[in-house]
Amino acid sequence: MRVLLALGGNAMTSPDGRARPEDQIAAAEVAMRGVADLVARGMDVVVTHGNGPQVGNLLVKNEIAAAVVPPVPLDWCGAQTQATLGFVLMNALDAALRARGVDRRSATLVTRTRVDPQDPGFVRPTKPIGRYLPKEEAVVLVEHGETWEDRGERGWRRVVASPEPLEIVDATAIDALVGAGFVVVANGGGGIPVVRGADGGLAGVEAVIDKDLGAALLARSVHADVLVVATDVPHAVLRFGTPEAEPLGGVTVARLRALAAEGHFASGSMAPKVDAVCRFVEAGGTRAVISNLDHIVDAVAGRAGTVVTPG
Ligand SMILES: Nc1ncnc2c1ncn2[C@@H]1O[C@H](COP(=O)(O)OP(=O)(O)O)[C@@H](O)[C@H]1O
Ligand SMILES: NC(=O)OP(=O)(O)O
Secondary structure (H helix, E strand, O other), X not given: OEEEEEEOXXXXXXXXXXXXXXXXXXXXXXXXXXXXXXXXXXXXXEEEEOOHHXXXXXXXXXHHHHHOOOOOOHHHHHHHHHHHHHHHHHHHHHHHHHHOOOOOOEEEEOOEEEOOOOOHHHOOOOEEEEXXXXXXXXXXXXXXXXXXXXXXXXXXXXXXXXXXXXXXXXXXXXXHHHHOOOXXXXXXHHOEEEEEOOOOOEEEOOOOOOHHHHHHHHHHHOOOOEEEEEOOOOOOEEOOOOOOOEEXXXXXXXXXXXXXXXXXXXXXXXXXXXXXXXXXXXXXXXXXXXXXXXXXHHHHOOOOOEEEEOO
């Protein structure tokens, strides 16, 4: 069985949302123990991950240091997060595999995702990245031309362009690595966004692709049997945040689309996860699950989490 596991930003930071190196290393060690459990059961696993906090922090560092060293564009920041987070995940995964006596190795692939240069996401930024700030600090940055939006009790957050993923450019290489027996970390942050020019060449573009939508396309591109979207809650929840809140267990893709249309899933957080699992199953995937990492083996088997099936 081939599994695509999408690690959310929450799975890559400390419970209080801090993204210090030590927080990310500790979070990766927890996440990779679950992946090693899957590999120990004979599964092929591809891991992808978010990069919202990390790419936003890198962008700020570039802007602050611009007077000292040449700043780099947002797509370069995204590429750097793939290397850094892949490195951290590989160290954690290799250790977890060794602890289980599993003779498999990890690999990370710098991965590009093609987008449409005319995507409306370039006109209306929607993807939250980086740190949270109080409103009074965010509005100063808005006056300097940045786009920030109120993200509720945690504060305001910068938002950038987030175009639709159209093609995982490096899917063939990912598939080859899996076929050679590697546990592969790929398409971090939804992939490095690129556009194809008239000459057929690829060029980076400043944006951050939604990791969950990127994961749905990657899962299809590498012929995964199961897609697991791992976050910090055990299920998607109906009437979330209300006294009538109800965890959602097994559900058909048609029913889940109907529930999404009723507005149960918040944009920018659970909604893209729901969209991603629906896309995967609608495209022929056997099963897709939204859950946390606590019961990853059960989630893959369809025994835990919000389990989406055809129908
Ligand atoms: N209907 C819902 N069911 C469950 N969680 C929801 C729902 N709506 C919003 N959320 C929030 O979505 C969060 C997960 O989304 P997000 O923070 O973007 O995850 P990640 O960073 O792990 O990808 C949960 O922690 C929860 O607070
Ligand atoms: N690129 C992306 O979707 O990252 P997060 O999941 O951390 O927001």
